[in-house]
Amino acid sequence: MSLHVTILPGDGIGPEVTEAAERVLAVACEAAGIGLRTDHELFGGAAIDATGDPFPEKTRHACLTCDAVLLGAVGGPRWDEAAKTGGPRPEKGLLALRSAMGLFANLRPSRLFPGMEDASPLRPERVEGTDVLIVRELTGGVYFGEKTEGTEAASDLMPYSRAEVERVVRVAFEAARGRKKHLTSVDKANVLATSRLWRHAVEALAPDYPDVTVDHVLVDAMAMHLTTRPARFDVVVTENLFGDVLSDELSAVVGSIGLAASASLGEPGKPGVYEPIHGSAPDIAGQSAANPAGAILSAAMLLRHSGDAPEAAARIEAAVEAALGQGLRTRDLGGSASTEDFTKAVLAAL
Ligand SMILES: NC(=O)C1=CN([C@@H]2O[C@H](COP(=O)(O)OP(=O)(O)OC[C@H]3O[C@@H](n4cnc5c(N)ncnc54)[C@H](O)[C@@H]3O)[C@@H](O)[C@H]2O)C=CC1
């Protein structure tokens, strides 16, 4: 068995955390007898600097022809500033990548790792037992709808088709089947037409999954529930923008955004993209202060979903747990361990 992985380090802490994840992935693959080939491609702000385009053709080709993509993060103040006078945005490259690869389902798991209660802003009894998978729709909604730009008026349309909703909701129902068999669909159906379509589609699919219980929660209340009783949820399915926001919130509830991994998946058999959920963190870039756990755990998700190697994935996850269990904490978790300290501890545990 062999894996060809395209690595897109991107900007800010992106290269720091993908370097850590690549080292861990290499050791895990070697131990599992999986041949690993990696190629690095330009993406985001780094690609704008080199080519003028955040998602150059060479990168697109590499992503579409490999087995899986491991991505860091894109963006930063320098390109935000240039965008004010018409420069390209790194984030546009990310949306183009997701669209080109058909990555409609973004899996964002968040669980409380053993011994991490102290890193949560919640009291231990409130956060205990939290293990939630957010399934975020990733190629539709307001991030992709028609826009009008302006300094006096602007608009972002939020279109969804029934088919777009159904395909991601099915992914969520299937995921729930393999977990605690409960699905929470999050929307704003008291206000938004797209949310009423969403709720209708979920209700119409529910009879196909009689073993899964379903409830519907409005997104504003959901933001509150995640900070008061997160452990009551199992799988949560929601549209693109709501999923983006709620997953950052939940990551902090169980410790830190630096721990949160993701898998972005399309049709079965097609390459997925694996990336931590955080951004390029310009405030800590270049200081070896980034927590690489989210990127390392994304490499584990890569092995599980694109590498068909669940045991190798579980070994990486156990190694991250072991490093955290030794009390090793990067700055986001209140400690002083460097990116390298944490990576070495994971490699040692592997
Ligand atoms: N997938 C991607 O490439 C994403 C890119 N972005 C971009 O990233 C840039 C920065 O955005 P922000 O809003 O600051 O979000 P961010 O996620 O980069 O950072 C938010 C806060 O969390 C901290 N943080 C994030 N990841 C961390 C890690 N691994 N270890 C320790 N601390 C960590 C940062 O230091 C910062 O204080 C922007 O240009 C934004 O557009 C934002 C989100 C996702």
Ligand SMILES: CC(C)CC(=O)C(=O)O
């Ligand atoms: C940078 C955005 C395009 C998306 C985002 O924040 C995310 O996917 O987490």
Ligand SMILES: [Mg+2]
């Ligand atoms: Mg985000």
